Amino acid sequence: MKEILSGNEAIARGAYEAGIQIAVGYPGTPSSEIIENIVKRYGDTIYAEWSVNEKVAMDAAAGAAYSGKRALVTTKQVGMNVLSDSLLYTVYTGAEAGLVVLTADDPGLFSSQNEQDNRWYSRLAKIPTLEPADSQEAKDFIVQGIQLSEQFDIPVLVRSVMRVSHSKSIVTLGERKENPKTIGPFPRKPEKYNCTASHARHMHVKLEEKLKTIQAFADTSHLNRIEWGDRELGIITSGVVYTYAREVFPDASILKLGMSYPIPKGMILEFSKGVKQLLVIEELDPVLEEQIRAMGIAVRGKDVFPPYFELLPDDILKYCREAGISIRKSFPVKETVKPQNLPIRSPVFCPGCPHRSSFYLFAKLKLPVAGDIGCYNLGTLPPFKAQHTMGSMGASIGVLHGMALADIPEDRVCTIGDSTFFHAGIPPLVNMVHTGTRGTVIIMDNSVTAMTGHQDHPGVDWSVVPNRKAKAVDIESLVKAIGVGFVKTVNAFSIKEVEEGLKECLAYKDGPSVLITKGPCIFVSREPKPPYRVDQDICIACGTCFKVGCPGNVLSDVKHPKTGKFKAAIDPTLCNGCGVCSQVCPVKAIKPTGTASDSVQF
Amino acid sequence: MKEINFLILGVGGQGTILAGDVLSEAGMVAGYDVKKSDILGLAIRSGSVTSFIRWGTQVHSPVPPKNSIDYLVAFEPLESLRMLDYLKSDSTVILNEYKIPPVAVSTGQATYPAQEEILRYLEQNSSRIIRLNATQRTQELGSVKVLNIFMIGVLASLLPVSPSVWEAAIKKFAPPKFLDLNLKAFYKGYEQYVKAK
Ligand SMILES: Cc1ncc(C[n+]2csc(CCOP(=O)(O)OP(=O)(O)O)c2C)c(N)n1
Numbered sequence: 001m002k003e004i005l006s007g008n009e010a011i012a013r014g015a016y017e018a019g020i021q022i023a024v025g026y027p028g029t030p031s032s033e034i035i036e037n038i039v040k041r042y043g044d045t046i047y048a049e050w051s052v053n054e055k056v057a058m059d060a061a062a063g064a065a066y067s068g069k070r071a072l073v074t075t076k077q078v079g080m081n082v083l084s085d086s087l088l089y090t091v092y093t094g095a096e097a098g099l100v101v102l103t104a105d106d107p108g109l110f111s112s113q114n115e116q117d118n119r120w121y122s123r124l125a126k127i128p129t130l131e132p133a134d135s136q137e138a139k140d141f142i143v144q145g146i147q148l149s150e151q152f153d154i155p156v157l158v159r160s161v162m163r164v165s166h167s168k169s170i171v172t173l174g175e176r177k178e179n180p181k182t183i184g185p186f187p188r189k190p191e192k193y194n195c196t197a198s199h200a201r202h203m204h205v206k207l208e209e210k211l212k213t214i215q216a217f218a219d220t221s222h223l224n225r226i227e228w229g230d231r232e233l234g235i236i237t238s239g240v241v242y243t244y245a246r247e248v249f250p251d252a253s254i255l256k257l258g259m260s261y262p263i264p265k266g267m268i269l270e271f272s273k274g275v276k277q278l279l280v281i282e283e284l285d286p287v288l289e290e291q292i293r294a295m296g297i298a299v300r301g302k303d304v305f306p307p308y309f310e311l312l313p314d315d316i317l318k319y320c321r322e323a324g325i326s327i328r329k330s331f332p333v334k335e336t337v338k339p340q341n342l343p344i345r346s347p348v349f350c351p352g353c354p355h356r357s358s359f360y361l362f363a364k365l366k367l368p369v370a371g372d373i374g375c376y377n378l379g380t381l382p383p384f385k386a387q388h389t390m391g392s393m394g395a396s397i398g399v400l401h402g403m404a405l406a407d408i409p410e411d412r413v414c415t416i417g418d419s420t421f422f423h424a425g426i427p428p429l430v431n432m433v434h435t436g437t438r439g440t441v442i443i444m445d446n447s448v449t450a451m452t453g454h455q456d457h458p459g460v461d462w463s464v465v466p467n468r469k470a471k472a473v474d475i476e477s478l479v480k481a482i483g484v485g486f487v488k489t490v491n492a493f494s495i496k497e498v499e500e501g502l503k504e505c506l507a508y509k510d511g512p513s514v515l516i517t518k519g520p521c522i523f524v525s526r527e528p529k530p531p532y533r534v535d536q537d538i539c540i541a542c543g544t545c546f547k548v549g550c551p552g553n554v555l556s557d558v559k560h561p562k563t564g565k566f567k568a569a570i571d572p573t574l575c576n577g578c579g580v581c582s583q584v585c586p587v588k589a590i591k592p593t594g595t596a597s598d599s600v601q602f
Numbered sequence: 603m604k605e606i607n608f609l610i611l612g613v614g615g616q617g618t619i620l621a622g623d624v625l626s627e628a629g630m631v632a633g634y635d636v637k638k639s640d641i642l643g644l645a646i647r648s649g650s651v652t653s654f655i656r657w658g659t660q661v662h663s664p665v666p667p668k669n670s671i672d673y674l675v676a677f678e679p680l681e682s683l684r685m686l687d688y689l690k691s692d693s694t695v696i697l698n699e700y701k702i703p704p705v706a707v708s709t710g711q712a713t714y715p716a717q718e719e720i721l722r723y724l725e726q727n728s729s730r731i732i733r734l735n736a737t738q739r740t741q742e743l744g745s746v747k748v749l750n751i752f753m754i755g756v757l758a759s760l761l762p763v764s765p766s767v768w769e770a771a772i773k774k775f776a777p778p779k780f781l782d783l784n785l786k787a788f789y790k791g792y793e794q795y796v797k798a799k
Contacts, residue, residue: 248667312663331670334689338687342683343712344704553708554703571708
């Protein structure tokens with residue numbers, strides 16, 4: 001049967017066909033739809049969960065695979081940093097059943113804080129790595145990954161990228177192959193599963209031997225293939241870049257690597273001898289290029305292409321032309337007349353977002369704000385411009401701690417979302433309590449992992465699987481139990497409550513304080529309230545309501561008779577009735593309509 | 603089979619992704635190889651959304667080279683101007699003229715380009731523009747939620763694929779509750795252009 005699937009849908013299908021039994025991960029674009037599709041389509045067959053972070057997911061998958069269940073871990077590229085500590089030991093141990101780690105990288109930085117090339121992890125951890133080029137391969141490589149993992153007793157990394165995960169193409173479906181293993185008592189094999197130094201020494205030697213066998217396998221595997229064509233130019237490439245290269249060079253000889261670690265040295269040698277000029281086309285770092293050059297083979301690569309962003313067909317075309325590499329195919333040309341400075345449509349806090357009021361306040365109070373990752377990072381943009389650092393998940397609290405150590409001459413705060421707090425915010429807060437550094441941690445509790453598509457986290461009583469029970473971990477009790485001396489929970493939608501709470505927190509000088517701003521994401525409550533409206537008779541066209549940065553607040557076409565400025569209005573199809581703008585209006589011109597919501601969002 | 607490249611541009615929440623899914627499905631049923639690439643932005647609504655869809659005998663890259671789009675389906679006028687360098691000089695533009703001003707415009711920090719300006723740019727980069735207020739048309743039908751399928755209807759009337767194929771594709775993606783309305787919207791769009799000719 002054929003179906004059009006996105007890369008992520010295909011990976012979910014691959015998990016099904018591969019006989020995977022446990023699928024765990026932490027959300028992150030562009031990987032999140034994998035777990036979601038596993039639940040939606042194969043939830044009866046595969047156990048799936050959003051774990052608290054990637055490392056916990058990796059350890060859980062290892063434990064399941066040690067116990068004999070086939071397991072899958074999914075992560076976005078930066079999540080690999082979080083799980084890497086555990087990834088490395090699993091490569092030493094192997095497991096009783098197949099174990100596949102799926103990373104979705106983000107060349108082009110569509111939704112990430114850096115552009116790291118996770119193929120370095122293949123070399124660092126010495127983990128066999130497959131790189132699918134389209135949805136068919138995305139599915140097949142999960143099945144292959146489990147097979148290889150069981151054949152060689154080693155976990156396998158499958159590296160997708162945004163353009164595989166979020167593109168769709170036609171897939172021929174297969175059947176599920178069940179894991180033949182039944183679960184018995186846990187294997188007591190410390191020499192295999194306990195990486196104490198004396199064991200690990202043997203494990204490392206064994207791993208290097210394994211890699212030699214896998215290297216030999218790579219040379220004969222159908223995962224890698226030479227497509228002979230014109231012998232003037234030979235291209236070595238992997239993953240989706242293969243499809244771009246084919247678009248530009250329909251006649252060239254191409255060595256397409258489905259398995260990019262370990263590289264098939266014999267095949268590369270054969271290929272290099274068969275062509276006049278060798279070109280490696282790879283996005284981001286020269287990972288293949290350096291390994292091929294180390295074999296003593298002359299190649300071009302990063303002297304032609306930059307080590308950043310995607311290499312779409314147009315990019316390949318441009319850089320090859322600049323480097324004097326001849327392109328035989330003719331591409332359509334046109335003189336494009338383009339407008340300059342089109343108004344951008346940048347993301348903003350949704351109407352009804354609970355984060356809005358806090359950022360209005362931070363901007364007003366001009367506090368230094370160590371920020372974290374999540375929807376609330378939109379507070380970086382105008383009109384707030386009130387989040388001054390952001391680096392990695394959970395970093396805000398550690399950075400606040402550092403600001404306190406530096407003893408900056410002002411009050412300081414940090415923001416952190418509820419999901420991010422559970423993910424990586426607890427250890428740095430413990431650190432602050434233990435050392436007694438002063439600063440206010442603002443936990444923005446919107447009861448969901450919003451930014452990545454509204455997933456559950458340990459603070460909520462529901463899970464990715466509908467009807468599966470989940471216990472909510474209470475943030476306030478947790479923070480108190482850690483020993484934070486001053487903790488206050490306020491209604492996120494009330495600017496007054498947030499302001500008063502914040503002032504009390506800032507006044508606390510004996511170690512860290514915590515302000516929990518609680519209010520559900522509009523996509524959790526899904527209950528837009530009646531829209532507000534601006535009473536044109538009262539509005540003085542002062543523009544204060546625009547300072548809350550809501551798309552629902554718009555200019556009317558009525559001019560103020562004295563100033564000539566346009567008065568404010570509210571678009572009833574956008575307003576979700578949170579009332580935050582009405583709280584800042586100096587003349588109380590913004591009032592609820594009381595009419596039923598007509599929100600376009602729901 | 604002749605390669606046909608499509609570009610769908612719109613604003614998050616307008617249903618452009620689903621429109622592209624229907625277009626991809628129809629292509630597959632009609633016997634084409636199909637690839638589609640979406641740029642979604644964040645989970646937050648109201649950003650720009652881009653989808654490339656390619657039909658062909660064998661499609662390699664999910665993103666086509668510049669100057670190779672045959673049909674631009676623009677759900678919003680400002681958005682229609684964002685990727686002009688992808689249009690073929692003899693491309694067709696289907697333009698929903700209903701404006702959705704971005705925040706920068708509604709708060710007075712930027713100005714929305716004038717209609718004549720928008721049309722001038724589109725004319726310089728294509729050979730045919732089909733203009734309609736599709737949002738208003740679908741409001742008259744009962745809901746703007748079927749805007750996407752209405753637009754697909756207009757596009758379908760220009761393509762060598764029979765309505766039954768499109769119907770099957772719509773059935774696959776439309777929620778059962780709204781199937782009838784979607785089919786109605788499809789045929790409204792389909793006839794719309796035939797009439798306009
Ligand atoms: C290590 C790592 N994993 C995942 C992500 C993707 N990601 C970005 S923000 C975020 C969580 C946002 O949730 P929350 O902290 O609750 O804030 P909200 O978006 O709900 O405001 C995630 C998972 C990441 N950037 N880094």
